Amino acid sequence: EDQVTQSPEALRLQEGESSSLNCSYTVSGLRGLFWYRQDPGKGPEFLFTLYSAGEEKEKERLKATLTKKESFLHITAPKPEDSATYLCALKYGNKLVFGAGTILRVKS
């Protein structure tokens, strides 16, 4: 059973069309949830860390939220430069498990 599931696999948005990406998990004893952005052919870039349910973090057009079972990455009024793959990763115990990612394409 997958411990981390990201949905949708791919998302196409028009510029300015707000939406959310989902990261759901089944592990217990969560010690942190991380969001990363990855551009094609490059390494993932760290965005946020969330530690407890109810926590929120914001950066420019991105806002990450966390509940006991899932995290959302909200993208408000996206621009073409927001196009990338967004990865979430969970830390439990001393393990770090990545999801498969959501590929986001924003068209102008």
Add this chain to the structure above:
Amino acid sequence: ETGVTQTPRHLVMGMTNKKSLKCEQHLGHNAMYWYKQSAKKPLELMFVYSLEERVENNSVPSRFSPECPNSSHLFLHLHTLQPEDSALYLCASSQDYAGELFFGEGSRLTVL
């Protein structure tokens, strides 16, 4: 230089070659990692070094051999690879083991 630097960025090798990937971090971190990224698959953890000691080896074939001579440098030695080993190999570092990861740009490996 800042951050995590990986060389080479691209590598093409035959199945009988021996090559090495290099990673250097300038962040003063204590842990370093090798990940494999294949198309449409989650990042796969290969090796972790914490304070220069290997702490994880996730059933990686012996044709991959890591080396961590000090806390700033990490190598991945490659020999007699298979075509299915073609992937993006990512190096990362974190302040502490399993903390926030900072990745390099990756080394794109193609095995012919």
